[in-house]
Amino acid sequence: MYVQNLNHVKSWRRETLNNKKLWISIIAIMALIIVGLVFYVFTSNGKDNTSNTSRSAKVLGVKADYSTSEAEEKLNAGDDLTGKIIDVEILKVENNTELGQNLQAGEHLNFYPDKQQAGLKDGQHIKFKVTDAQSTLGSWLIKGSVVSTK
Numbered sequence: 001m002y003v004q005n006l007n008h009v010k011s012w013r014r015e016t017l018n019n020k021k022l023w024i025s026i027i028a029i030m031a032l033i034i035v036g037l038v039f040y041v042f043t044s045n046g047k048d049n050t051s052n053t054s055r056s057a058k059v060l061g062v063k064a065d066y067s068t069s070e071a072e073e074k075l076n077a078g079d080d081l082t083g084k085i086i087d088v089e090i091l092k093v094e095n096n097t098e099l100g101q102n103l104q105a106g107e108h109l110n111f112y113p114d115k116q117q118a119g120l121k122d123g124q125h126i127k128f129k130v131t132d133a134q135s136t137l138g139s140w141l142i143k144g145s146v147v148s149t150k
Contacts, residue, residue: 061148062085062127062147062148063085064085064086064087064127065084065085065086066081066084066085066086066087067086067087068086068087068088068089068105068106068109069106071084071086071106071109072106072107072108072109072140075109075133075135075140080133081130081133081142082130082131082132082133083129083130083131084129084130085127085128085129085130085147086111086127086128086130086142087125087126087127088103088105088109088111088125088126088127088128089105089123089124089125090103090104090105090120090121090122090123090124090125090126091104091105091106091122091123092104092122093120093121093122095116099112099141100112100113100116101113101116101117103117103120103126103128108138108139108140109139109140109142110139110140110141110142111128111142111144112141112142112143112144113128113144113145113146114131114143114144114145115145115146117146117149119149120149124149126146126148126149127146127147127148127149128142128144128145128146128147129144129145129146129147130142130143130144131143131144131145132144
């Protein structure tokens with residue numbers, strides 16, 4: 001009887017030891033997962049650091065095809081700027097016009113973003129992707145989207 005009880009105690013100790021190893025393994029795996037997630041969050045943080053802009057405006061490091069003055073020259077020469085990106089220096093922001101938000105730049109350029117851009121200020125530079133440009137009464141009405149703000 002004593003030997004049987006002794007074997008039972010040894011068996012119980014072995015199971016307890018195996019359970020401890022299992023729990024230590026589970027905790028170690030969970031710790032690695034948490035460390036990996038924290039690393040991912042901190043290394044990807046800062047890539048989308050613009051706020052109050054549309055999803056397409058969160059692209060950073062966008063290279064412009066033309067400056068405001070170059071774009072105006074191209075438009076006056078009859079070139080199509082659809083799909084081109086313009087570095088726009090905003091002279092004046094008008095938020096509530098009949099066509100939506102108007103970003104005035106150049107001598108006769110009016111940029112109309114497809115979505116209202118909060119927080120834009122006079123003198124600020126943005127990158128604007130053109131979807132349509134029409135001349136009306138000597139001014140250019142340019143529709144498109146803001147792809148980057150500085």
